[in-house]
Amino acid sequence: MSDLQFTRTEAPRLSREEREAILNDPGFGSHFTDHMVSIVWTKGEGWHNAEVIPYGPIPMDPAASVLHYGQEIFEGLKAYRRPDGSIVTFRPEANAQRLNDSARRLALPEIPEELFIKAIHELVTIDADWVPSGADQSLYLRPFMIADESFLGVRAAERARFLIIASPAGPYFTGGVKPVSIWLSEDHARAGRGGTGAAKCGGNYAASLLPQQVAAENGCQQVLFTDSATDDTIDELGGMNLFLVRSDGTLVTPQLNGNILDGITRRSLIQLAKDRGHAVEQREVTVSEWREGVAQGTITEAFACGTAAVITPIRQLKSTDFTIDVGDAAPGELTMSLREELTGMQFGFVEDRHGWLDVIVPAAELVR
Template structure:
């Protein structure tokens, strides 16, 4: 479905009962992640006849869905994850929002949903942040997490793409992912479950991929691990990604290797940014297939010196150990120098503490 290009505005209907300033201050002091939500949300409706319409920023609240809504039966939905960052001067910025808009359009095509035009996506995000700017926290690695998403709302049980769709953006203040300092995570190697197969939805950001990863995540927790790593669905030997993060391997010659995008791995925006920033830091960056045996043998021989994961929530996360029925591969209990440098460089750009040579940041307020 083709993207529309007409400029779209999101007029504000202010909440009649916003969260009291005192209560908001309490939330911002210890927001956690995904537990509290701002006073408003952006919303729009799509139908084949009218395209995108009824765009607005309205008070945050429950949605009214028919029990036959297609999203409840056939999981026709996609979403994005991004952040707004408050800088030292009080201004609020987004990091590569156009990349989120482009990825959501790709996901929508795969799930047979209408594309949200880039201008409309950016306007929805900007309008919501401006309406709820007092909810953007400051200090440390805090941010306002933004969740644009699209769901099929047509009440119809036939198996086809829906003819009524809702696009929304909600926002939630988020604290530092690592409250006690950056700590390496433990990874369980899933050998019973796979995340995605060629021709499937692995490269789309849709809820079904995450639902399918939960059983493996529970298995990881049962083995005392923080995250789960998935292998390819055909040979069960190629490293793909974690439940919600991409992986990088640092070699002893300074080369940084990450699994190539084969159609089964989500193209993370943090991943793409690290590919560029690592080059800026003087590293050779290689995208290719990485076997789990190479991972094990590389750590044992010293060829692989660091492993880290990346994603919107945790930014860059060092990997401390890989656990499987065959035993453990131990990387260490502190973040390595390359992981630390990449993480610091990325955060400095996001929070405006360093120059932005790639033009990735966009001022919202």
Template sequence: MTLIDNPGTGADRDAGLAPLQFLVQRNLQAKNDAQRAQILENPGFGTHFTDHMVDVCWSVGGGWHRPRVQPYGPISLDPAAAVLHYGQEIFEGIKAYRHADGSIHTFRPDQNGRRLQRSARRLALPELPVSYFIQSLRELIKVDGAWVPDAADQSLYLRPFMFAKEAFLGVRPANKVNYYVIASPAGAYFSGGVKPVTIWLSEDYARAGKGGTGAAKTGGNYAASLLPQAEAYENGCDQVVFLDQDGNVEELGGMNVVFVYKDGTVVTPMSDSILEGITRDSILQLAEDRGHKVQGRAVSLAEWREGVASGDIVEVFACGTAAVVTPIGGLKGRTFFDEQPTGSLALSLREELTDIQYGRREDKHGWMLRLDA
């Protein structure tokens, strides 16, 4: 069962492509062991960064060139850089995990690389070969592997991103682009255990439209979600859920939604305006392995509410890279509050997936890739 691109090794599309030859420039002001250990005691999420970053250039005439690992620091941009005016930008999110033997692994990087390619295609950016994508993660881990935490449920969050760097004010795809990878140690998402969240229904705003950029991982989609997310906070909710123009459920601001029905069927909304979640696809595969019927189809708000009211829907949860799986305990709109059923499947699947990621359980699907070998 897969709802995303062919889950192969990631090298099949790049067969015969020579690896990039990276230049490594060491950070002379890198954190020492004591400073790094102090940060890793309580890393939070996205607030501390490792000592280095990957930087690869692309141009129409030169292709991918000048690959390097360099000190983490500010990026110099011309005020006319296309990304600042036309938003030609994409990114990914992926984690590195330290296993009990000290080795460092990541989870399904071929799929992140392919999703970056799909995002690039939609934003008229060059498609980075999947083998280069995976190599860029390896190259950063070579110099910053000590930043991968070894505490329970901690990881190193890797953020590959690409944007148009050419300086011009014409409305066309840029001829010069840069690809970067930065990394940030991440603590346990739920420090006190996984707790159900309450979701605010956005009735005035949309995160994407038919034929738009909803299926691409681009900053503009997230910028469009910030105002309704603020509205969610104002109404005492943790996250916001969006509907499409037909009243069907799309996704949360940064997570996919999954419904569990009383007959055991597991359903997730699917359309060309929803980001194809790698965590979602993996969770659904594990559910299918257990014998659950899995469906990707349209789910209307009416079906959601009526299914909960009738008992046909027995569990609702969200999933994504950062939190993995989060039970949904409440759906709130302007005129209603629906308590959501929270069963055991979500947390059981979360435990199984994280056990695979941290090397505590057999990886039957070959999802893990060692980065420090």
């Protein structure tokens, strides 16, 4: 499958001046590069028709199964321009593995890891000029898969399409990293046991949108979900994993239980913390433990993590009945130190001790 060759159809390109104007202030998810990747899968032929084509609308039959039964999954990762001009991605093989985990749960075809990575290379190479070089800027990559067989009937589709689009991204935090308040969702759940919580599919995020609106109405920037069976056991935020930091330097994070997405940033932070000698506990974590720990001074920091923001310091957890307030200690020292180490590795200022970076465009080959 790694021998599958991509055909290229060049897109009309923005002028250098137009592109640079966008890259000066790209925002997040507002602008898109000139090209995208498309690969077709059918039950009879497997993966075929690999293309790099101009970015644009996807022709789709109104009966396409994704529109009716939600067979859709996606990933998120970034390409970074380093000081020498080279372009790298961070742990793309982990994204490929997680996409395939999601594919199995949603009854979609798995894509070979080498083909996933090759597709990333194809898109980033042709659109290398879109990888920004400003502070905390990157090219956000969105691989996704949809079932696009045209039929009405509840069964797994026999045709699917894998695509990748890319969007230049500025710093997630405008004005620097600031602690956020999060809202405890008591009336809505993100996922249930045996459901799709561990898959990265659109339905999980759709389920978080109404609670996110409730959070905003209560002055919070994110929402925290608990296990629907217990109301106290923490799962994750709307789109991020959670960590608590104890006063002895131990990191505590909810264990993967089928409801929680196996975050690649989460995995990386666990490894970096262990490298420093910190204990990391992956276990059941409750709101009650968090509340009591802050009151007693045994829990001193809290943060959420994900690809987009890397680390988001948490100052408060608010609910209808109580508020857990870390106070002036947020953002915590360990929180920010881990963030600086991980982003430093991604952008080329810190040694990549674990071989997590995949070089797409070496400095010697890049001409801007």
